[in-house]
Amino acid sequence: MVNIAANPVNQNVAILSIGAYRPEHIVSNDELCEVLDSNDEWIYERSGIRNRRWISGDETGRSISVAAAERAIRNAGIDRAEIGTLILATSTWRTITPHGAPEVAFDLGINGVAAFNVTSGCSGFGYGLACAADLVRAGTSKYVLVIGMETMSEGIDRTDRGTAFIFGDGAGAVIVGPSEVNGISPTVWGSDGENAPAIRQNLDLVEYMDRAEAMQGTDASVEKMGRLSLVMEGPRVFRWAAITLPKALKSTLDASGLSVDDIDVFIPHQANSRINDLMKKNLGLRDGVPVANDIENTGNTSAASIPLAMEEMLATGKAKGGQIALLLGFGAGLSYAGQVVMLPPAPAEASL
Ligand SMILES: CC(C)(COP(=O)(O)OP(=O)(O)OC[C@H]1O[C@@H](n2cnc3c(N)ncnc32)[C@H](O)[C@@H]1OP(=O)(O)O)[C@@H](O)C(=O)NCCC(=O)NCCS
Numbered sequence: 001m002v003n004i005a006a007n008p009v010n011q012n013v014a015i016l017s018i019g020a021y022r023p024e025h026i027v028s029n030d031e032l033c034e035v036l037d038s039n040d041e042w043i044y045e046r047s048g049i050r051n052r053r054w055i056s057g058d059e060t061g062r063s064i065s066v067a068a069a070e071r072a073i074r075n076a077g078i079d080r081a082e083i084g085t086l087i088l089a090t091s092t093w094r095t096i097t098p099h100g101a102p103e104v105a106f107d108l109g110i111n112g113v114a115a116f117n118v119t120s121g122c123s124g125f126g127y128g129l130a131c132a133a134d135l136v137r138a139g140t141s142k143y144v145l146v147i148g149m150e151t152m153s154e155g156i157d158r159t160d161r162g163t164a165f166i167f168g169d170g171a172g173a174v175i176v177g178p179s180e181v182n183g184i185s186p187t188v189w190g191s192d193g194e195n196a197p198a199i200r201q202n203l204d205l206v207e208y209m210d211r212a213e214a215m216q217g218t219d220a221s222v223e224k225m226g227r228l229s230l231v232m233e234g235p236r237v238f239r240w241a242a243i244t245l246p247k248a249l250k251s252t253l254d255a256s257g258l259s260v261d262d263i264d265v266f267i268p269h270q271a272n273s274r275i276n277d278l279m280k281k282n283l284g285l286r287d288g289v290p291v292a293n294d295i296e297n298t299g300n301t302s303a304a305s306i307p308l309a310m311e312e313m314l315a316t317g318k319a320k321g322g323q324i325a326l327l328l329g330f331g332a333g334l335s336y337a338g339q340v341v342m343l344p345p346a347p348a349e350a351s352l
Contacts, residue, residue: 006139007138007139007140008139009137009138009139010136010137010139010178011137011182012178012179012180012181012182012183013133013136013137013176013177013178013179013182013183013184014176014177014178014179014181014182014183014184014341014342014344015129015174015175015176015183015184015341015342015343015344016076016078016143016174016175016176016177016179016344017072017073017075017076017077017174017175017344017345017347018071018072018075018172018173018174018307018310018311018314018344018347019068019069019070019071019072019073019074019075019172019173019174019311019347019349019351020068020071020170020171020172020173020307020308020311020312020347020350020351021064021067021068021071021170021171021172021351022053022170022298022308022351022352023053023054023055023056023059023064023169023170024053024056024057024059025053025054025055025056026051026052026053026297027051027052027053027054027168028040028050028051029043029044029049029050029051029165032052032158032164032165035158035159036158036159036160036161036164036165037159037161038161038165043165046272046274047165047166047272047273047274047295047300048272048273048274048276048293048295048296049165049166049273049295049296049299049300050296050297051296051297051298051299052167052168052169052297052298052299052300052301053168053169053170053298053299054153054168054169055151055153055154055169060151061090061092061093061094061100061149061150061151061154062100062103062104062107064149064151064169064170064171065088065090065100065104065147065149065171065173066104066107066108067171068147068149068171068172068173068307068351069086069104069108069145069147069171069173070108071173071347071349071350071351072145072147072173072174072175073108073145073175074348074349075175075344075345075347075348075349076143076175076177078143078175078177080108080109080110081110082142082143083110083113083141083142083143083144083145083175084113084114084135084140084141084142084143084144085113085114085115085116085132085135085140085141085144085145086101086104086105086108086110086113086114086115086116086144086145086147087101087115087116087117087118087128087131087132087144087145087146087147088100088101088104088115088116088117088118088128088147088149089117089118089119089120089124089125089127089128089146089147089148089149089303089304090117090118090119090124090147090148090149090150090303090304091119091120091121091124091150091302091303091332092149092150092151092152092154092155092302093117094154096205099116099117100117101115101116101117102115104147108145114141118131118303120191120303120332120333120335120337121199121302121303121331121332121333121334121335122269122271122300122302122303122305122329122330122331122332123189123269123303123329123330123331123332123333123335123336123337124148124302124303124329125146125148125172125303125304125305125306125307125329126187126189126306126327126328126329126336126337126338126339127189127329127335127337128146128147128148128303129146129174129176129184129187129327129337129339129341130187130189130337130339131144131146132144132146132174132176133176133184133187133339135176136176136177136178142177142178143175143176143177144175144176144177145173145174145175145176146173146174146176146307147171147172147173148171148172148173148301148302148303148304148305148306148307148308149170149171149172149303149304150167150168150169150170150171150301150302150303150304151169152167152168152169152230152299152300152301152302153167153168153169155228155229155230156229156230157202157227157229157231160229160231162231162232162233162234163229163230163231163232166232166271166272166299166300167230167299167300167301167302168298168299168300168301169301169304170298170301170304170305170308171304171308172304172305172306172307172308172310172311173307174307174344181342183341183342184339184340184341184342185252185255185256185257185258185339185340185341186255186256186339187255187337187338187339188248188251188252188255188337188338188339189335189336189337189338190248190335190336191333191334191335191336192240192244192333192334192335193333193334195236195240195334196332196333196334197233198232198233198236198237198240198334199230199231199232199233199237199331199332199333199334200230200231200332201228201229201230201231202226202227202228202229202230202231203226203228205228208228211225211226212225237271237331237334238272238274238275240334241271241275241278241330242275242278244330244334244336245275245279245328245330245336246279246282246283248328248330248336248338249279249282249283249326249328249338251338252326252328252338252339252340253326253340255340256339256340258324258340260283260284260285260286261286262324263283263285263286263289263324263325263326263340264289264319264323264324264325265289265290265291265292265313265318265319265323265324265325265326265343266279266280266283266285266289266290266291266292266325266326267291267292267306267309267310267313267325267326267327268291268292268306268326268327268328268329269300269305269306269328269329269330269331270292270293270294270295270298270299270300270301270305270306270308270309271295271300271305271330271331272295272300273293273295273296276291276292276293276295279328283326290313290318290319292309292310292312292313293309294308294309294312294313295309298312302331302332303329305329306327306329308351310325310327310343311347311350311351311352312352314343314344314345314346314347314350315346315347315350315351315352316352317346319343320343320346321343321344321345321346322342322343322345323342323343324340324341324342324343325340325341325342325343326338326340327339327340327341
């Protein structure tokens with residue numbers, strides 16, 4: 001009988017650091033409504049959003065991923081040569097091939113590491129963190145860099161009343177590594193493909209190319225042809241969230257072995273402040289437990305929203321390193337992923 005080698009296992013893993021990048025251009029509801037048939041009051045009341053950031057000038061999905069990751073690496077104080085895997089959680093990298101993670105690794109000076117994208121919508125960071133924690137636990141990599149990055153502004157129709165007001169751009173990154181005490185619970189995650197059409201592209205790529213081909217030689221403009229863009233059935237997403245997320249939160253707490261009274265901070269995906277208020281009420285958190293509200297000035301940044309919200313809370317002192325946080329990502333797929341984590345130290349280099 002042969003004995004195939006296995007790596008030594010690390011039971012205890014943690015988020016060692018955080019870094020973020022917020023694009024320079026702040027887009028207020030009023031600016032958005034120069035092209036969108038809506039208004040500041042309606043948007044704030046329905047979503048809790050006042051401003052979002054959109055990339056501009058030289059900023060790209062690639063540059064903001066690298067900027068957030070650079071901060072996370074420097075804030076961790078680790079040797080970047082010891083990063084074994086880079087996971088890029090995004091649904092807005094401009095190409096499917098090549099996927100972005102290897103190029104981001106190259107820009108970070110760690111060309112050659114295992115590097116892959118995770119495309120699971122707004123639960124992307126939770127899915128990436130799940131993979132990272134297990135890769136470190138299994139001894140596959142000493143450190144894993146997880147980046148949540150989105151440039152949602154490039155993939156929405158800015159005149160679509162159902163989606164244009166919600167989404168924003170940004171990037172947040174963490175370093176996951178071994179730790180003396182365990183700082184990341186088992187992940188509770190899942191999906192619901194039956195409700196997949198609730199958040200989708202308006203056309204698949206082949207339909208889009210067929211349409212472009214059919215228009216060749218005509219005087220068709222982009223306006224006539226229509227853009228490839230994200231559409232959302234808002235009320236359907238809301239109904240799904242109201243049923244699925246309370247159960248997911250309870251299962252996440254159960255898996256962590258902690259009770260709701262042990263939770264110091266609640267950092268749900270910044271989808272919509274009304275969904276977050278509903279979850280907060282349902283959870284029965286202790287009085288005064290801070291709940292992330294980065295959505296107000298950052299918008300819904302999909303896979304980037306949890307690390308961005310975590311960074312904002314740590315950088316502004318609303319949360320402290322070492323506190324216990326409950327995380328829950330959810331969105332396209334539909335899909336969700338929850339963890340209880342110990343927060344990393346406040347970032348020495350912050351984005352605010
Ligand atoms: C998107 C969302 C805010 C819409 O709110 P809603 O109350 O469900 O709105 P409805 O689509 O039912 O429309 C209600 C009214 O507002 C109007 N309306 C819709 N979009 C509008 C806009 N952008 N501005 C102003 N009015 C708008 C509708 O025309 C409708 O008017 P009517 O009552 O006169 O017919 C809400 O469904 C939601 O929060 N869904 C969850 C979305 C989410 O979190 N997505 C992220 C997942 S990652």
